[in-house]
Amino acid sequence: GAVVSQHPSWVICKSGTSVKIECRSLDFQATTMFWYRQFPKQSLMLMATSNEGSKATYEQGVEKDKFLINHASLTLSTLTVTSAHPEDSSFYICSARTGTLAGETQYFGPGTRLLVL
Amino acid sequence: QQPVQSPQAVILREGEDAVINCSSSKALYSVHWYRQKHGEAPVFLMILLKGGEQKGHDKISASFNEKKQQSSLYLTASQLSYSGTYFCGTEGSSNTGKLIFGQGTTLQVKP
Numbered sequence: 001g002a003v004v005s006q007h008p009s010w011v012i013c014k015s016g017t018s019v020k021i022e023c024r025s026l027d028f029q030a031t032t033m034f035w036y037r038q039f040p041k042q043s044l045m046l047m048a049t050s051n052e053g054s055k056a057t058y059e060q061g062v063e064k065d066k067f068l069i070n071h072a073s074l075t076l077s078t079l080t081v082t083s084a085h086p087e088d089s090s091f092y093i094c095s096a097r098t099g100t101l102a103g104e105t106q107y108f109g110p111g112t113r114l115l116v117l
Numbered sequence: 118q119q120p121v122q123s124p125q126a127v128i129l130r131e132g133e134d135a136v137i138n139c140s141s142s143k144a145l146y147s148v149h150w151y152r153q154k155h156g157e158a159p160v161f162l163m164i165l166l167k168g169g170e171q172k173g174h175d176k177i178s179a180s181f182n183e184k185k186q187q188s189s190l191y192l193t194a195s196q197l198s199y200s201g202t203y204f205c206g207t208e209g210s211s212n213t214g215k216l217i218f219g220q221g222t223t224l225q226v227k228p
Contacts, residue, residue: 032214034214034215034216042220042221043119043204043218043219043220043221044159044204044206044218045218046215046216046217046218049213049214049215093158093159097214104214105149105161105164106149106161106206106214106216107161108151108158108159108160108161109158110157110158111157111158
């Protein structure tokens, strides 16, 4: 159980285009999902917290107008990188919690590699 | 604030033991441990809640000292499959579920 999927697994796009990444919890309902970005050989950096039915909460330094997050249902959250530029190239990973209590396990999706040319 | 992991890297022979430490400057509610292999997403290992918990899973165990705001991951009789980067993720007391990850510890197990 507790499987999280992401789509696409990798994407190459031209500078200036927008890219949408989907995160789905396959066998559980996730009231909260998280979006991370990871550069090569670095740690996971939390970008935003996505709650179903409400606006996402962004971490300091993350542009909310550039990284649009929509938590449409209890099993789906999407991250749209708008007007992508080469510096946005990274490994984007989502995670989902199985519950709402503190100390709940987060399960990660397989990640999406974005390369902006 | 990002927790600090030590060591940054460790190389072992199969069968040897290793300890990875995670320290935070802030009060913690829980510590989550993950292992990530190159090019893949992190895989959940275990979670420790406040209260001085200690857990074990096969030959991997961990402890959490709430007062010292520290957690340690113990790998015993290491196997080749243990190779990867280990991250601790710390959850503060505010119950938002947000995890702040350490910089990672790269473990390489050689035959």
